[in-house]
Amino acid sequence: MTDPSPANLALRDRRVDIFFAVVFAAFTVTSVISDLLPTVGVNFSHPSSNFFVNSNYWYAHDADPLFMHPPTWMRIVTGLSAFGYMPFYVVLVFSLLTGKNWIQLPSVIYATMIVSLTGIVVFGVEFFGEPAWRTHNPAKFLAFNLAYVLVPLLLLIRMRRPAPFARRF
Template sequence: MLDAPSANLRLRDRPIDWLFIVVFSMFTVTSLISDLLPTIGVDISHPSSNFFVNSNWWYAHDTDPLFMTPPAWMRIVTGLSAFVYMPFYVVLVVSLIRGWNAIQLPSVIYATMIASITGIIVFGVEFFGEPEWITPHPAKFLAFNLPYVLLPILLLIRMRKPLPFTRRF
């Protein structure tokens, strides 16, 4: 005899999902502000009176010179964030709030992409790439960027079981 599917837990019974809701809401904003500018070719290599350009310059000159003068491949990476990941973040946040189990496979695909592209390629170039791109402050770089790799991996762990919203994490 087949068991009836379990009802999804209410959001208040899934406290770890609150962390993901807050973090991925913030990722939505940072994708829009930080990754869109270099993707569309805005020059962030010097201070500006524009708040968004100046914020990116502050981050890049102090922490991530590769981001300040991105090569074409880096603009593709930031473009993925601005035009693919950002809409995914919106859908993910709604799915976490509503308990939509269908977000499981897209979450796994997303986390795999982040771990591959950001975790391997970007971190690899930052730390082992061309000498002019080596990060002057590795601790700062990791403090700013490690959450962008670790939290998707935690999401991957969160989404590992079928029907992720029917049981506690």
């Protein structure tokens, strides 16, 4: 019996997947740099000689005061990113580059979680939460964080059809 699903396109014919692979590879790095530190309780409320701590201080000081002194629920969100999303990003990049159609459902689940947690909860608290947690520079906060919601939404659109790697986007 033959497989009824169409053959996947070569990676060179799926340029959008190269774009997603590059972006999610970058998300892997940012999950390690920015989400792991608050999850494990590293203090970055002041400048440091450590590059990773100083990167988080610079971001939190300039764009996201909630991130500088994260409440427990925020540490859960960053922990989910550091220990859940980050390994998923590695698998996703591999799947995008090799055209593994089984990544479709996990991608939909991931995108839904990102939109729910980051898009609704974190953005909601940043813009409508307690005044001490609100950013003083909403444009800078959006510049740093909007891609973390928009790219997963684009991935959701990319993965909407069966055998997503068999068709051009």
